[in-house]
Amino acid sequence: MKRIDWNALDEGERAAVLQRPVQAVSDAVRSGVAAIFDAVVADGDAALRACTRQFDGVMLDDFEVDVVEFDAARASVSAEVQAAIDEAAGRIEAFHRAGIAAPYEVETAPGLRCERVQRPIARVGLYVPAGSAPLPSTALMLTIPARLAGCIEIILCTPPRKDGTADPAVLLAARQAPGVRVFKLGGAQAIAAMAVGTERVPRCDKLFGPGNGWVDEAKRQALQRPGGIAIDMPAGPSEVLVIADAGADPAFVASDLLSQAEHGPDSQVLLVSDSDALLDAVAVEVDAQLAQLPRAAIATQALSASRLVWVRDITQAIEVSDAYAPEHLILAVREPRAWLERVHNAGSIFLGDWTPEALGDYCSGSNHVLPTGGAARAWSGLSVASFQKAITVQDATRAGIAAAGPCAATLAHAEGLQAHARAVELRLERAA
Numbered sequence: 001m002k003r004i005d006w007n008a009l010d011e012g013e014r015a016a017v018l019q020r021p022v023q024a025v026s027d028a029v030r031s032g033v034a035a036i037f038d039a040v041v042a043d044g045d046a047a048l049r050a051c052t053r054q055f056d057g058v059m060l061d062d063f064e065v066d067v068v069e070f071d072a073a074r075a076s077v078s079a080e081v082q083a084a085i086d087e088a089a090g091r092i093e094a095f096h097r098a099g100i101a102a103p104y105e106v107e108t109a110p111g112l113r114c115e116r117v118q119r120p121i122a123r124v125g126l127y128v129p130a131g132s133a134p135l136p137s138t139a140l141m142l143t144i145p146a147r148l149a150g151c152i153e154i155i156l157c158t159p160p161r162k163d164g165t166a167d168p169a170v171l172l173a174a175r176q177a178p179g180v181r182v183f184k185l186g187g188a189q190a191i192a193a194m195a196v197g198t199e200r201v202p203r204c205d206k207l208f209g210p211g212n213g214w215v216d217e218a219k220r221q222a223l224q225r226p227g228g229i230a231i232d233m234p235a236g237p238s239e240v241l242v243i244a245d246a247g248a249d250p251a252f253v254a255s256d257l258l259s260q261a262e263h264g265p266d267s268q269v270l271l272v273s274d275s276d277a278l279l280d281a282v283a284v285e286v287d288a289q290l291a292q293l294p295r296a297a298i299a300t301q302a303l304s305a306s307r308l309v310w311v312r313d314i315t316q317a318i319e320v321s322d323a324y325a326p327e328h329l330i331l332a333v334r335e336p337r338a339w340l341e342r343v344h345n346a347g348s349i350f351l352g353d354w355t356p357e358a359l360g361d362y363c364s365g366s367n368h369v370l371p372t373g374g375a376a377r378a379w380s381g382l383s384v385a386s387f388q389k390a391i392t393v394q395d396a397t398r399a400g401i402a403a404a405g406p407c408a409a410t411l412a413h414a415e416g417l418q419a420h421a422r423a424v425e426l427r428l429e430r431a432a
Contacts, residue, residue: 051189073168088363095365111399125194127209134167143177149387159186191218241326254285265301
């Protein structure tokens with residue numbers, strides 16, 4: 001990991017330090033994703049078969065997981081893993097259920113009531129990546145809030161394995177949403193299928209889930225297509241920024257950095273500290289722990305785009321973090337809650353030495369589908385509300401139109417919209 005003195009850099013150099021690896025190859029990714037969309041629009045399922053053969057190395061006649069494969073998955077997953085899935089699901093449901101938005105109504109004038117009600121998004125498309133590591137935890141993070149929201153139809157895509165089956169643990173986790181339909185499709189082609197629909201894969205109203213740079217770009221292109229499809233957020237390659245002071249445990253910090261680096265070669269990890277000794281000790285620990293990792297080759301690639309950043313104090317460290325807007329932020333500092341109010345841009349924050357980011361990945365209860373690529377400046381992680389629409393309702397009586405109508409008519413005339421004004425004034429005349 002490259003060592004950086006933040007205060008020795010000009011603004012351009014600082015921006016370069018905080019640039020994500022995937023941003024450097026976005027033009028090539030963009031054109032490749034566009035070609036996949038064109039193929040899926042033109043050839044439907046045939047294009048999906050071709051993409052699956054090209055990118056996943058397997059030829060599938062039917063993408064949808066049937067009852068037989070679901071049953072086989074349950075039989076093949078160990079009792080220990082099944083128990084862990086159930087335990088994690090319980091915490092995730094408890095956290096998300098507590099955050100369900102309640103409808104409300106307010107009388108804004110005598111006889112005029114305004115309401116806000118929630119309705120589920122009818123058909124949602126969930127993407128659970130696999131790549132070099134299947135992610136049943138992501139299936140939990142997506143299916144549980146979708147179920148709690150009351151979504152009518154839930155479609156889930158996940159890449160096939162080389163033998164043409166889906167990962168059994170992913171299938172087991174997906175069943176947190178009874179009636180879920182699972183398709184063995186990965187990458188940009190899965191996003192394209194759910195965005196435009198094919199002979200077998202239904203077109204969805206909103207797309208959810210993280211993925212690599214290709215999946216993230218596919219979601220962006222889906223959003224730009226006609227028809228009103230929505231996406232949850234930009235959720236691409238994983239990233240973490242750790243702010244650590246002199247009292248942090250170098251082994252803990254190194255393990256947190258590596259836990260994100262092993263996700264994929266396009267992941268990014270940053271350590272920001274005001275302690276030279278801590279930066280040096282973490283660098284040594286990273287090398288030592290890296291040598292013991294089965295996914296060391298992947299983590300090594302990610303570390304090539306990662307940084308150790310020296311700052312003058314923790315206040316400046318938080319300024320750097322807010323400029324980066326990380327998906328995950330770990331505050332490995334003394335009295336971390338005292339610094340929490342100063343943080344404005346982060347997908348999820350982990351306080352103190354005993355709260356590894358990996359806890360949030362699996363079973364703390366909060367959602368691990370979070371904005372990446374700097375999108376945490378304006379986007380939030382998934383919640384039940386992500387799977388719902390909020391609809392406003394107004395209800396005026398004669399007294400209500402009499403109370404609020406003159407205001408509306410005055411503003412309509414001010415805007416030169418006489419039909420608007422007349423619609424109100426006619427009622428005012430009748431009410432009088």
